[in-house]
Amino acid sequence: MKRRALALALLVAGSAAGCGDTTGSERVSFAVEVGGIERDAAQPLAFTSDQGWEITLSEARVALGPLYLNTIAPLESDRRSPLQRLGDLLLPSAHALGESHLSSGRIVAQVTTQVEVDALAPALVAVPGGGDGVSEPALTGEVWLFNRDGALGGAAVRVAGVARREGVEVPFEGSLVIDQTLVTTGGSLDTARKVRGIPAQVTPAGGGALRVRVDPRGWFEGADFRELTAGTAREGRYRFTSQDNVGRAFINRARARAAFGITFSPTR
């Protein structure tokens, strides 16, 4: 009888104390690791662009951060599998679901430090301070590009390499600098610096690790390096600018969603 009374008293006391009560969700801190794509680090990063240029990069640096995870959905084309796309063709439907990427969404996690990422190095590097947020599902990531001094020389992205096609070899270099020249009509510098809609179906959790990999292989899609050879090489390299097609392609593709991959590991 006494035990029952004691158990009842404990139950009441526990209830009164609000054991296990929550207000929903929770704030979390997690580690952040950044690097280039996973590959054999002993080999140079070489790939072929959609224009048939075989490109070997000798430098690919990105000033990464801040980074945010958002609740808005990625663009429809990014979210749907090939089978779903086939189904869409057969049975077209309204596109209300895919329109939420137009909104601002809600940020559920952030990394508010900037680090310099060597996109040619596959080894992940820890970001000092890590990240924080709430334990709510995110659908996309956002990378905000800011210029950085040091190795990046005041740019947000810096790249160098050699492009080869049909016996033509074009050593090149160039950079992405976030400035007013990127601002489009009706846009703003803040809009220009944001890479939004990076697919990232992750739920931040305390003790986990957010992993961000930079993939430079798409930076020169649509670029024809022959145009650079009309200019003068300095120190053996042709420098692209926003005035040529290589520079324009780079400025757009370096800010493309495909240039970044975001995953989350529940453990470090």
Added chain:
Amino acid sequence: MEASPRTLTRRVAPRFCACICACVSLRAAAASGQSPTPAVEPAEPAAAAAEPEASAVIRGRGAPPRGAGDVNITVGQLASVPRSSAGDLLRLAPGMFLSNGLGEGHADQVFLRGFDARSGQDLEFTVNGVPVNEPAHPHGQGYADTHFLIPELVESLHVLEGPFDPRQGDFAVAGSAQYTLRLPARGAHIQYRVGSFNTHRVLALWGPDGESAGTFGGVELATSDGYGQNRSFERATANAQYEGRSGSLTWRVLAMSYGIRYRSAGVVREDDFQAGRIGFYDTYDPAQGSEVSRHLVSAEVDSTRTASVLRAQAWASLRSFRLRENFTGSLLDVQQPFQSPHAQRGDLIDQAASTVDVGMRASARLRTTWQARTQSVEFGAYARHNTVDSTQQRLRATTDVPYLTDYSLDNSVSNLALYLDAELRPLGWVVLRGGIRADLFQYDVLDRCAVRGVTVRGAPLDQECLSADRSGYRSPTQRRTSGGVAWQPRGALFLGPWKGVTVALSAGLGARSADPVYLGNDQQLPFSPITALEGGVVFDRRFGSLALNARALYYRTHVGQDLIFNETEGRNTLASGTTRQGALLAARATNPWLDLAAHVTYARATFDDDGRLVPYVPGWVARFDGAVHRALPWRIRGRAVTASAGVGVTWVAPRPLPYSERGEAIFTVDAQVGARWAYYELGFIAQNVLDAQYAWGQYNFTSDFRSREYPTLVPARHFTAGPPRQLFVVFTLHLGAAAARHGAPTEPAR
């Protein structure tokens, strides 16, 4: 049960003496019982007059009138406990916790019975019968600022926790608080206070000899630099009332005027404080602050006869309000398609209102005798009309230039109520009190900026209050009207007393009028329904000179549609239904030289839809007030020296915050000592004696105060800093016939 006049005298006299004891301090002087006539309790004049024993109840003794949570607090000796405002007196009520980290003139944030009443939305305030809560206020529906009261003029405070009395009106969700202003200490009292942070306060009170305690005048002027950054204020207040009597008639004319200009430090991010980027008492945005004025007149007449009490009151009030607050820094001004390109311009919210408030109340309580017991019934009416011109804009950081209008409303809000209240005593040990109240709420809201935040093809950018929508031309204004009746039965059953123990059961329905900002056109129920239950036991006995009152109760309250703090609006906004339940223990012991009061309350508030805790509501609140008051064994020039000391201790358990976190506990101690000789009185006040660095308000939300290199866009802990230790010296000069007798050999010196 029935009290004879002699019994009544026995009950009241010790309290009367206790009041005399309190005259050592100015506040206590207000309770010194120098009134030429015994006080007719204004807090419930009808009930008091109708039921002689109710006078004792109102003094905190005897059966509770409407429930176990119905307390009438005579400030008495506890005036020796330091309090910074009239609102602070609420802490004497069981379960009450107040915070105010947003500026000297900002309405206190009231926590009671699981409610975060924020700025008063869930607690009905009245002052000498005049409602204080402000409908359609831009800072929150029911905003209740009591800083226009001179605290030394508050003689008693009647707190009814729960909507159990048909006379309770709009906003009586968690309960109601009725302030009664009187000045029993006749003569003139001039006080000067000086202390920490360059604080100066001059107070002058006057109670003309030969007039009743209901006739008084008081003026106050106060200035301070405030603690930390951006907390300065300048305030002027005048409270005056004339009470006249002729036969059975008593009439009062009350006038009040108040103005304040204060700065507010706002919130601080905890991570910034921990990283040393900002000080605990610093501010991010020095543009925060407020200017408020209030002018009020009220006329009241009572007719008290053997078989009836008639009462009528009318009032009118003019108020102006402007408040600038920034909870989120530079976060909310995201680029919209209908705006030209811009960076974040800042989230400083500028709320303004200009209000005209008129109203009346009238009641008739009729008594008869049946089965040798007094039975009574009361009919009453209440009417109030507010016209409120309210706007909310966003200001550019550092320039104070508005760049966005959130809303601009011309509100007309009416509340008409009729009630029937009865008191039946079928048996000597059974009392039934209750009845029904019907409130008609009417709204007429002209939205002067009905079209905003939409993209209209061909419209120029950056236009507000458009005269076109996607269907073409339209007027930029739109009117919304609504109305509805809330029927609210309320009642209480009392069994006893048996050896001082009374069992009380109460139940009632209440209503809180809807916020016009969220009102839909022709909305059928422009109010949020409230259901409340309470059961408890009250012990009330006298042991020689010691009067002991204690109570324990359980309560449960359901709110159909609640209001929860929203940092992006700087106010409470609509949420789903909520339920609160909990319990409280309270006790007060008084003798001629000692007054001790303590209470502890548990509250659990949950959302109906998912069962999660309502954030910001403290689970446990405890408070202790103690005062001692004696004549010292020395005399100077034949006059006694009297001394007093008071201490107040508050403990608040960690509050649930959004994202399943708990805030920090609060533990503060305030103390005061003083002595009086003849006309002169000197006091020392220490608030937050332990100099605890504590967060008064604690929040979890997203903000970006540009304190880091890059935007911060996820929720973080914020706080408003509670005051550090503050020391004051208070000198008071008492003048008049009563002061001339103080401490004289022929006069009780206590």
